[in-house]
Amino acid sequence: MKYLLAMYLNPDVMAKLSEQDMDAIMTGHQEFIRTIRESGEMISTQALGAVADSSVVRVRGGLPAVTDGPFLESKEFLAGYYLVECASKERAVELAAMIPDAAVEGLGIEVREVVFFADAETEVPMA
Amino acid sequence: MTGVAEVLRPLVPQVLGALVRRYGQFDACEDAVADALLAASEQWPAEGVPDNPRGWLITVATRRLTDHWRSESARRRREESVTLREPPPVAPGPGEDQAPDSDDTLSLLFLCCHPAVSPPSQVALTLRAVGGLTTAEIARAFLVPEATMTRRITRAKESIAAAGSTFSEPSAADFPERLRVVLQVLYLIFNEGYTATSGQDLQRLELTAEAIRLARAVHALLPGDGEVTGLLALMLLTEARRDARIGDRGELVPLPEQDRGRWDAALIDEGEGLIDAVVGRTALGPYQVQAAIAALHDRAPSAEATDWPQIVELYELLRTFMPGPVVTLNQAVAVAQVAGPDQALALLDTVDADLDVGRRADAVRAHLLELRGDRAAARDHYLRAAERTPSLPERRYLVERAGRLVPEEDGARP
Numbered sequence: 019m020k021y022l023l024a025m026y027l028n029p030d031v032m033a034k035l036s037e038q039d040m041d042a043i044m045t046g047h048q049e050f051i052r053t054i055r056e057s058g059e060m061i062s063t064q065a066l067g068a069v070a071d072s073s074v075v076r077v078r079g080g081l082p083a084v085t086d087g088p089f090l091e092s093k094e095f096l097a098g099y100y101l102v103e104c105a106s107k108e109r110a111v112e113l114a115a116m117i118p119d120a121a122v123e124g125l126g127i128e129v130r131e132v133v134f135f136a137d138a139e140t141e142v143p144m145a
Numbered sequence: 146m147t148g149v150a151e152v153l154r155p156l157v158p159q160v161l162g163a164l165v166r167r168y169g170q171f172d173a174c175e176d177a178v179a180d181a182l183l184a185a186s187e188q189w190p191a192e193g194v195p196d197n198p199r200g201w202l203i204t205v206a207t208r209r210l211t212d213h214w215r216s217e218s219a220r221r222r223r224e225e226s227v228t229l230r231e232p233p234p235v236a237p238g239p240g241e242d243q244a245p246d247s248d249d250t251l252s253l254l255f256l257c258c259h260p261a262v263s264p265p266s267q268v269a270l271t272l273r274a275v276g277g278l279t280t281a282e283i284a285r286a287f288l289v290p291e292a293t294m295t296r297r298i299t300r301a302k303e304s305i306a307a308a309g310s311t312f313s314e315p316s317a318a319d320f321p322e323r324l325r326v327v328l329q330v331l332y333l334i335f336n337e338g339y340t341a342t343s344g345q346d347l348q349r350l351e352l353t354a355e356a357i358r359l360a361r362a363v364h365a366l367l368p369g370d371g372e373v374t375g376l377l378a379l380m381l382l383t384e385a386r387r388d389a390r391i392g393d394r395g396e397l398v399p400l401p402e403q404d405r406g407r408w409d410a411a412l413i414d415e416g417e418g419l420i421d422a423v424v425g426r427t428a429l430g431p432y433q434v435q436a437a438i439a440a441l442h443d444r445a446p447s448a449e450a451t452d453w454p455q456i457v458e459l460y461e462l463l464r465t466f467m468p469g470p471v472v473t474l475n476q477a478v479a480v481a482q483v484a485g486p487d488q489a490l491a492l493l494d495t496v497d498a499d500l501d502v503g504r505r506a507d508a509v510r511a512h513l514l515e516l517r518g519d520r521a522a523a524r525d526h527y528l529r530a531a532e533r534t535p536s537l538p539e540r541r542y543l544v545e546r547a548g549r550l551v552p553e554e555d556g557a558r559p
Binding site: 019055056057058059060103104105 | 265266288289290292294300301
């Protein structure tokens, strides 16, 4: 089963973290990546750019309209994810708890089951 | 299994080992061996098993490997890149190969149990390369998705390659440590099969059988090594009780309650013979001590008639080799038999009930409290242990034990 471990960041929380805290988080991510690569549970991970640089595209009446900023007004924004394949939801939760962000007050990891998956190598059956 | 499959299976690590030793490139060799096995399973049933099946397989696999390299190097030449070094000449034909097969199996074990990879990956790679299990079988045994296991094994091979490990015997200085890791991996495989740490089934027989098969292979190569012998004896003496551990409803039956008539006398004899032959003659180690404890249990006509004082002594000795909470927990059970539950509980209080052994500690404490007649506290600890175990049969057993301790004065009203 594949799960998306979505990392939500709160820019205000991040701004308050010390250099040392940030270093610990980065080291923690490297350690986590090493662990799940070796266990075979890692599929991929991505970190996303700042939400301030994001754009939202809407096509209305056949014309694209682009607005700056996030889709939703919120304190927390999706900052990245780990896509993993593991034995159970319990294990996915266990993995999420290993991500250093999970231990930071004000941050959390959302665990979502993947119900459809395709990539460059996977044939998608056409209906 | 067909006759051909039985001939083939033990040859896999020897053939793979011979190829990797000669050419390196674990992955390419594995593919070539798989091709050779396929050719054998197609040809042998019709044409008969060749006189030297191992030589036959090595020859065919080597041909596949050189074919693969030729097409690779042709492709590379077309791409105007550096030509691959020409592969070494094809191996000697069947019957001409003089390398002792034993070395190849052991070398392959050393390679799979390389310190560059974590124990779970060592286990997976060992089962794949030396045990000849398919990735799907290994994934099933450890209850992970097949894709996960595929990636795990691939990563393990990459880590070994990245560590620049050559397929050579460890130096005399490294040998004991590398052998210790190999034994640890076989022990892990056996334990995973014996006390399936999660899921529906209490035991996964394929894994215990596989661990015993591999331990026998290592013992055949190093018959004078005390710890190798001790590990094999420990596995046999534990496996001997297998059928009595499981009740009619698939539930766990603890040692004192087992029907000793269902223990396997032949395995007990073999295990005892092995351990008696080495103890006191070579350096003592943790596997020999654990085998000696298992032998005392297997020898005893009943739980009461077990030599508990000797078992307590052996656990004391084991703690010098393997200090840790698990040994202390087992020792506490034995101490209760010799000196009563209060002393055992005092020993248990020295164990830091951290997560790893938390449920075992709860279960042992519950057992000791029950012996002391402290029913309510025993019940609580049984239930706490039940909540914390991922193994369903173990959970059923613990809940059932707790159920026996329902306070009598407030029996359920209809």
